[in-house]
Amino acid sequence: xxxxxxxxxxxxxxxxxxxxxxxxxxxxxxxxxxxxxxxxxxxxxxxxxxxxxxxxxxxxxxxxxxxxxxxxxxxxxxxxxxxxxxxxxxxxxxxxxxxxxxxxxxxxxxxxxxxxxxxxxxxxxxxxxxxxxxxxxxxxxxxxxxxxxxxxxxxxxxxxxxxxxxxxxxxxxxxxxxxxxxxxxxxxxxxxxxxxxxxxxxxxxxxxxxxxxxxxxxxxxxxxxxxxxxxxxxxxxxxxxxxxxxxx
Amino acid sequence: xxxxxxxxxxxxxxxxxxxxxxxxxxxxxxxxxxxxxxxxxxxxxxxxxxxxxxxxxxxxxxxxxxxxxxxxxxxxxxxxxxxxxxxxxxxxxxxxxxxxxxxxxxxxxxxxxxxxxxxxxxxxxxxxxxxxxxxxxxxxxxxxxxxxxxxxxxxxxxxxxxxxxxxxxxxxxxxxxxxxxxxxxxxxxxxxxxxxxxxxxxxxxxxxxxxxxxxxxxxxxxxxxxxxxxxxxxxxxxxxxxxxxxxxxxxxxxxxxxxxxxxxxxxxxxxxxxxxxxxxxxxxxxxxxxxxxxxxxxxxxxxxxxxxxxx
Amino acid sequence: xxxxxxxxxxxxxxxxxxxxxxxxxxxxxxxxxxxxxxxxxxxxxxxxxxxxxxxxxxxxxxxxxxxxxxxxxxxxxxxxxxxxxxxxxxxxxxxxxxxxxxxxxxxxxxxxxxxxxxxxxxxxxxxxxxxxxxxxxxxxxxxxxxxxxxxxxxxxxxxxxxxxxxxxxxxxxxxxxxxxxxxxxxxxxxxxxxxxxxxxxxxxxxxxxxxxxxxxxxxxxxxxxxxxxxxxxxxxxxxxxxxxxxxxxxxxxxxxxxxxxxxxxxxxxxxxxxxxxxxxxxxxxxxxxxxxxxxxxxxxxxxxxxxxxxxxxxxxxxxxxxxxxxxxxxxxxxxxxxxxxxxxxxxxxxxxxxxxxxxxxxxxxxxx
Numbered sequence: 001x002x003x004x005x006x007x008x009x010x011x012x013x014x015x016x017x018x019x020x021x022x023x024x025x026x027x028x029x030x031x032x033x034x035x036x037x038x039x040x041x042x043x044x045x046x047x048x049x050x051x052x053x054x055x056x057x058x059x060x061x062x063x064x065x066x067x068x069x070x071x072x073x074x075x076x077x078x079x080x081x082x083x084x085x086x087x088x089x090x091x092x093x094x095x096x097x098x099x100x101x102x103x104x105x106x107x108x109x110x111x112x113x114x115x116x117x118x119x120x121x122x123x124x125x126x127x128x129x130x131x132x133x134x135x136x137x138x139x140x141x142x143x144x145x146x147x148x149x150x151x152x153x154x155x156x157x158x159x160x161x162x163x164x165x166x167x168x169x170x171x172x173x174x175x176x177x178x179x180x181x182x183x184x185x186x187x188x189x190x191x192x193x194x195x196x197x198x199x200x201x202x203x204x205x206x207x208x209x210x211x212x213x214x215x216x217x218x219x220x221x222x223x224x225x226x227x228x229x230x231x232x233x234x235x236x237x238x239x240x241x242x243x244x245x246x247x248x
Numbered sequence: 249x250x251x252x253x254x255x256x257x258x259x260x261x262x263x264x265x266x267x268x269x270x271x272x273x274x275x276x277x278x279x280x281x282x283x284x285x286x287x288x289x290x291x292x293x294x295x296x297x298x299x300x301x302x303x304x305x306x307x308x309x310x311x312x313x314x315x316x317x318x319x320x321x322x323x324x325x326x327x328x329x330x331x332x333x334x335x336x337x338x339x340x341x342x343x344x345x346x347x348x349x350x351x352x353x354x355x356x357x358x359x360x361x362x363x364x365x366x367x368x369x370x371x372x373x374x375x376x377x378x379x380x381x382x383x384x385x386x387x388x389x390x391x392x393x394x395x396x397x398x399x400x401x402x403x404x405x406x407x408x409x410x411x412x413x414x415x416x417x418x419x420x421x422x423x424x425x426x427x428x429x430x431x432x433x434x435x436x437x438x439x440x441x442x443x444x445x446x447x448x449x450x451x452x453x454x455x456x457x458x459x460x461x462x463x464x465x466x467x468x469x470x471x472x473x474x475x476x477x478x479x480x481x482x483x484x485x486x487x488x489x490x491x492x493x494x495x496x497x498x499x500x501x502x503x504x505x506x507x508x509x510x511x512x513x514x515x516x517x518x519x520x521x522x523x524x525x526x527x528x529x530x531x532x533x534x535x536x537x538x539x540x541x542x543x544x545x546x547x548x549x550x551x552x553x554x555x556x557x558x559x
Numbered sequence: 560x561x562x563x564x565x566x567x568x569x570x571x572x573x574x575x576x577x578x579x580x581x582x583x584x585x586x587x588x589x590x591x592x593x594x595x596x597x598x599x600x601x602x603x604x605x606x607x608x609x610x611x612x613x614x615x616x617x618x619x620x621x622x623x624x625x626x627x628x629x630x631x632x633x634x635x636x637x638x639x640x641x642x643x644x645x646x647x648x649x650x651x652x653x654x655x656x657x658x659x660x661x662x663x664x665x666x667x668x669x670x671x672x673x674x675x676x677x678x679x680x681x682x683x684x685x686x687x688x689x690x691x692x693x694x695x696x697x698x699x700x701x702x703x704x705x706x707x708x709x710x711x712x713x714x715x716x717x718x719x720x721x722x723x724x725x726x727x728x729x730x731x732x733x734x735x736x737x738x739x740x741x742x743x744x745x746x747x748x749x750x751x752x753x754x755x756x757x758x759x760x761x762x763x764x765x766x767x768x769x770x771x772x773x774x775x776x777x778x779x780x781x782x783x784x785x786x787x788x789x790x791x792x793x794x795x796x797x798x799x800x801x802x803x804x805x806x807x808x809x810x811x812x813x814x815x816x817x818x819x820x821x822x823x824x825x826x827x828x829x830x831x832x833x834x835x836x837x838x839x840x841x842x843x844x845x846x847x848x849x850x851x852x853x854x855x856x857x858x859x860x861x862x863x864x865x866x867x868x869x870x871x872x873x874x875x876x877x878x879x880x881x882x883x884x885x886x887x888x889x890x891x892x893x894x895x896x897x898x899x900x901x902x903x904x905x906x907x908x909x910x911x912x913x914x915x916x917x918x919x920x921x922x923x924x925x926x927x
Contacts, residue, residue, distance in 0.1 A: 041419040042390045141291050167417070168445045170290035170460065171551050175507045182490035196419045199448055199547070202509025222510055234448055237420045303767045305925040324923075325769060333767040339760040343577035344570065355566030356768045384577075401764070 007032045007159050007190035008053060012062035015048050022048040024213035025062065030192070030206075032158075033185050037204030037221075038194045041241050044210040046194050050161060053192075055079055067158050083152035086163040091148055093137035097128055100136055101151060108155035122150050142173025146180065159190045166200055178203050198233035207233075209240045216240055254317035255280050256408045256439040257302060262311035264297050271297045273462040274311070279408075279441050280455075284434050287443040288450050288546075289459030295443040296336055299412045302441070303333045316408070329357070332406030334397050336413050342386030346377055349385055349400055357404030364403065371399040374429055391422025398429065409433070411442040415449065427452045447546045458550055465553040470546070477515075477544040477552065482522070484529070485511040485537040495534040501525075506551050511536070513548055563770055567778025571752070575782065585748065585786060589740045589794050596736050597729055597802055607691060610637035610645075610654035617665030623676070626702055627658065632694050649681045656680040656691050730805075733798040734886040735859040738879045740794060741817065742824040742849050745787040749828030750845035752779045754838050763925065772921045776833075776914070780825045787821035788814075807893030816885050816899070819906050823878040824849070826913035833921045853879040881905040 008030040015023040023045045030036045040046045051057040053066050055075025064071045067081040091100050101122050105115040123129050126146055131139060139147070145166065152160060162181075166174045181191055181203070193204055201207055202221050209217040217224060217240050221233060230236045257279040264272040272294040279285040287295045300306040301313055304324045313320045315327045340349050350371070354364040372378035375395040380388065385396060394414060401409065411430075415423045427449070434440055434454070442453070450456045451470045458465040458473070466473055486492040493507045504515040514525065522539065529536055575582055611627070613620050627633055636654050648654050659677040661667075667674040678695055682688035753775070756762040765775065795813070798804045806813065828845055835841040853859060856870055857879035863871055874880045881902040888894035896903075 041421045164417070168291035170293075170554060171447070171547050172554055173290075178507060179490055179493070196417065196423075197446060197448075198420060199446070199509075204509075232448065234420055234424075238424060241421050300925060305763065305766060307924065307926060328767050329769040331767060333764065335760055335763040337760060339764075341570070341574070341759075341761060344573055348570075348573060352566055352570050353764075353768075355563060356765065356770050358563060358769065404768075 005031055006065075007034070008036075008064070008066050008192070010049075010053075010062065010064040013049065013052060013059050013064050014061045015045075015052060015057060016060045021213050023052070023059075026210075026213075026215050028208060028215060028218060030190055032190055033188045035181060035185050035191045035193065035203065035205045037201045037207040038192060038210070039196075039201055039207060039237060040210030044241075045213040046210055049210070050192070050194065053078075054082060054084070054161065080155070081158050083155070083157035083160040084163075085148050085152040085160070085165060091136050091144060091151070094135060096133050096135055097139070097147065098123070098132045100147070101154070104151040105154050110154070118154060122154075126150055140173075142169050142176065145169055145173065145177055149177070149180065153184075157189075159192065160184065161192045162194070164195045164197065164200075165193065167195075167197060174200075198237055201233045201237075209237065211241055211243075216243075254314070256316055257285075257441060258312070258314040258317075259298070259302070260312040262298065262301065262313060263309045264294075264301060264306065265309055270462055272301075275459075275462070275464045276311075277457055277464060277467055279439055281439055282434060282437045283454040284430060284440045284442065284452070286450060286453030286456045287441070287459055288445070288447060288453075288456055289443075289465075290445055292461075293459040294462040295459055296412055299333075299410050299441065299443060302327075303331050303410055304328060330406060330408065332401040332404070332409035334401050334409070334411045334414055337416065340385040340393065340397055340400065343384060345382050345384050346388070346396055347381045349396060350403060353400040354403040359404050367403055367405065371402060374432070375399050389422075390418045391425065394418055394422065394426055395429070398426070402433075407437065408439045409441070411440065413443050413445065415444060415446070423449075447550065450546050456546075458546075458553060460550075460554050460557055463557060465557055466549070473546065473549060474544055477549045480516040480520075481542050481544045481548060482514045482516060482525075482539055483508070483511050483542040484514060484525075484539050486535060487537065488535065492529075492534055492536055495532050496528075499528055499532045499534075501528060504552065504555075506548065513542065513544075515544075515548070515552070561774065564774050564778050567770075567774060568782050571779055571782040575786065582786075585744065586790065586793065589744060589790050590797055592740055593733070593736055593794055593797055593802075596732060605631055606634040607632055607656065607687075607694075608636045608652070608654045609633040610640055610648050610657040611635055612639055612657060612659045614662045615660050615664040619665040619668055620660045623660065623664075623698075623702055624658075626698050627695075630694075630698070645679060649679070652681075654681075655687065656695075658695070729802045730891060731887075733802050733804045734890050735883060737791065737794050737798060737817075737886060738820070738857070738882045739850070739853050739859060741787060741791055741821055742827075742853055742879055742882075743846070744790050745783060745821045745824030746828035746831070746845045746849045747842065748783045748786065749780060749825045750831040750835075750841040751828075751838050752783065753829065753832035754835055754841040757836060758838060766923055766925075772923055773918050776829055776917055776921060780822070780829060783825055783828075784818065784821055787825065788818060791817045791821060804890060806890050808889035808895065812896055812899075813886065813889045816882070816889070816903060816906070819903060819910070820878060820882045820885075823906050823910040823913070826910045826917065827878070830913050830917045830920070833917050852877050856880070858883050875905070876909065878906055878909050881909075 006029045010029070011027050012025045013023060013027070014021065014025050026045075026049060038046055038050070048057065052059050052071055053064060055066075055071055055078045059071065066078045069077045069081070071078065092103070095103065098119060101119045102115055105118050110118060123132050126143070128143065128147065131143075136144065136147070149165070166177055169177065185191055193200070195201055204221065206218065206220055207224060208215045219227070224236045225231070225233065228236045228239045230239065255278045259278070260276045262272050262275045263270075275294070275298060277285075287298065289295055297306060301308050302315060302320060304320050304327045307321060315323070316330065318326055320327050341352070344352065347368075350368055351364065354367070359367065372381070375398070377392065377396060377399065380392065385393060388396060398411070398414065415426055418426070430440055430442065431452070453470065455467070455469050456473060457467045466476060468476070484492055489507055489509065489511045493505070493512050496505055496512060503517050503520060506513045514520075525539065609627070611624055613624060628635055637648055640648055645657055648657065657679040659679065661676065664674065664676065676699075678692065680688045680691050753762070756765070791814075799806055827849070831841050831844045831848070835844060855861070856866070856874045857863070857877050858874065859879065863874050863880060866874065885899050885902045888899060
């Protein structure tokens with residue numbers, strides 16, 4: 001196993017805010033082409049970990065690499081290699097579908113010719129030609145979601161961070177979305193998913209569950225269910241999180 | 249209050265459009281006293297519109313909406329005095345403390361001060377917010393904010409409450425705590441109409457309405473709903489479910505099948521044969537671990553109903 | 560008093576207190592504006608660049624020039640420029656006016672006192688040109704008076720300046736600024752108040768409660784009236800003690816009318832607030848619809864009487880028009896309540912109408 005097989009590695013990664021340790025010696029490695037779920041209660045340290053990986057926060061101690069780049073020093077390179085899509089779908093609802101794509105292509109510094117080409121590619125890929133000049137606000141949620149994902153992929157990043165990507169979307173659209181995610185993973189892209197919703201978590205190849213700044217479980221969903229004799233990930237999660245949480 | 253046979257909420261053939269968009273198209277249901285009724289469906293299904301019509305914030309285009317036996321459109325003040333309502337993406341005054349938020353809503357509903365004091369203590373016991381009394385709402389965690397929003401709305405002790413996606417964006421632990429509180433309220437006789445986009449919350453309701461595209465697809469108790477899914481269901485277990493799914497699609501497999509986290513669910517229709525399926529999987533060299541019958545979930549039912557409604 | 564109303568007011572005060580930055584801006588801003596306007600806008604002109612061409616070079620012409628240059632009004636920048644350069648001097652703005660004393664000035668003056676001198680003024684700024692011309696006429700009159708004795712002139716006109724004998728422009732502007740600033744602050748504050756709750760989503764929750772819309776509106780108006788009143792006192796104090804603007808009339812009457820005026824401004828802000836849906840739109844609407852009419856049409860700068868008739872009517876519905884008459888009347892002329900009844904009546908009427916519209920327009924549901 002060489003370093004190159006991993007898209008993200010973290011070793012004893014720690015972040016303190018004053019006397020509070022938000023992330024406490026976290027270690028994990030995510031393979032290329034893996035869909036990796038990142039779970040935890042509010043305040044467990046998920047967001048802080050992801051911010052460190054994206055180069056938005058400096059770790060207090062420990063090591064981490066993203067796409068082979070060091071999070072301490074090479075955050076500019078990291079930013080060029082990651083894509084980010086939030087649950088709020090950062091699309092401009094008062095712009096048309098085409099205008100949104102053009103804007104994000106421009107943000108990532110594509111040339112005018114490339115923008116035109118990328119836009120056409122995306123419209124074809126998303127089957128949105130008929131809606132290209134409609135305002136984004138009028139698109140059904142499932143389409144917005146796929147479009148938001150596509151704009152996060154415009155600069156062809158190796159690692160994609162998804163923040164509660166399918167909340168509120170109907171079951172059918174959710175499946176179409178996950179097919180897209182798997183397609184990306186098959187192409188070797190690494191997908192990092194954070195979510196509070198356990199039916200979404202089931203789709204991940206591997207899951208990590210954080211509690212009080214530490215990763216307390218890291219395994220495949222099926223094996224976690226077996227381990228906790230649970231039918232659903234929800235049960236697993238409540239078990240894991242409540243185990244050490246007698247203070248609740 | 250009204251005649252003993254009237255349910256707290258009755259909706260009959262409700263219609264509502266925004267311009268050309270038909271948000272609610274002929275929905276009918278009743279919420280019975282003391283039950284937790286869940287309206288479950290994706291964003292844009294019309295859940296919020298229905299709730300807003302019941303609490304008198306929107307007017308119905310047509311159809312009947314009764315609150316405690318009275319027409320909502322004609323008794324707006326009655327509805328507003330007696331209903332508890334927690335809007336979607338609930339928001340509190342972030343710059344006011346927990347206590348100040350509670351006091352404000354108590355005053356708004358003209359709750360006498362001594363009753364307010366008593367209610368506050370009860371709600372603190374419920375929500376465990378007592379120790380955070382003087383903390384500003386903006387500095388609470390998501391789960392605590394959600395409980396505070398619920399508490400504010402319970403200050404005037406409404407016996408009918410409507411909650412619009414109260415568990416949106418809150419972690420599973422806080423969500424399950426929140427549902428525990430709802431259960432306790434229902435046990436004390438409070439009638440609850442709650443909406444959610446998450447299927448896994450359905451089993452926590454007494455009765456559930458599945459909504460999609462402005463229509464009620466199904467309405468029953470969670471266990472009875474699952475019985476509506478009358479075909480046998482098989483799981484083709486696979487470590488790479490999407491490949492199995494795509495392969496079935498490419499092999500032009502006839503019938504209903506859906507992608508799940510641990511494989512593909514196949515519903516066995518009239519001309520389903522397990523042997524044919526195995527043959528097809530093997531002919532196409534589709535990798536799988538096992539084929540075994542599984543209990544259908546609400547998600548299976550929803551997918552089926554959703555496709556029937558769309559076609 | 561109504562308990563729900565009190566509760567809403569208490570909540571508003573808490574919002575204000577919890578946001579010290581905004582409060583600081585609200586309290587400091589009027590003072591800053593007062594200083595800016597008080598010093599930057601003055602109508603008096605001093606040190607006007609002037610070219611003087613003396614073609615006569617007689618003792619009389621020198622005496623006249625002496626009178627011109629001895630005042631603070633003129634600053635001689637060019638002397639005895641040739642005729643063909645007059646235009647160039649004006650074009651390059653070396654001088655804003657050229658005084659030309661003709662060759663035979665002294666000789667003609669001895670024969671006939673009604674002789675002429677020439678004054679060429681750059682009238683691209685008509686206001687300034689007007690002032691320059693007036694200053695020269697005064698100097699000329701004084702010269703006549705000194706050199707020609709009175710017997711040659713049938714009569715002189717003697718103006719007495721009342722209320723502002725020194726013609727200080729601050730006397731004129733400070734009361735006007737109080738009017739502008741108060742209206743702006745009160746309209747701006749409240750225009751945001753309701754829209755903010757719409758944006759937050761808290762309005763939805765409040766609407767589904769037995770609270771009446773007038774309670775929401777008045778409960779929001781009163782706290783901001785208090786803030787506006789504090790602002791008013793600050794500006795008044797700065798105007799009186801720093802800019803030395805007198806308060807000839809009753810202080811109580813002045814404060815009382817200020818409260819009415821602030822309430823009018825608040826009512827306007829509330830109206831904006833009830834019909835807009837975002838804080839941004841509300842702010843822009845409040846700014847545009849208060850500043851411009853107040854400055855242009857209320858008599859703040861341009862006297863209402865000299866406006867076209869249609870604008871005179873328009874000015875009647877601008878609260879500042881009436882308040883300006885009130886505040887200038889009280890501060891400078893010491894006018895009492897009796898003389899101001901009409902204006903106060905107008906203000907109250909405007910406030911009443913605005914509030915009535917707000918309460919009517921205030922939507923207690925979420926229908927688009």
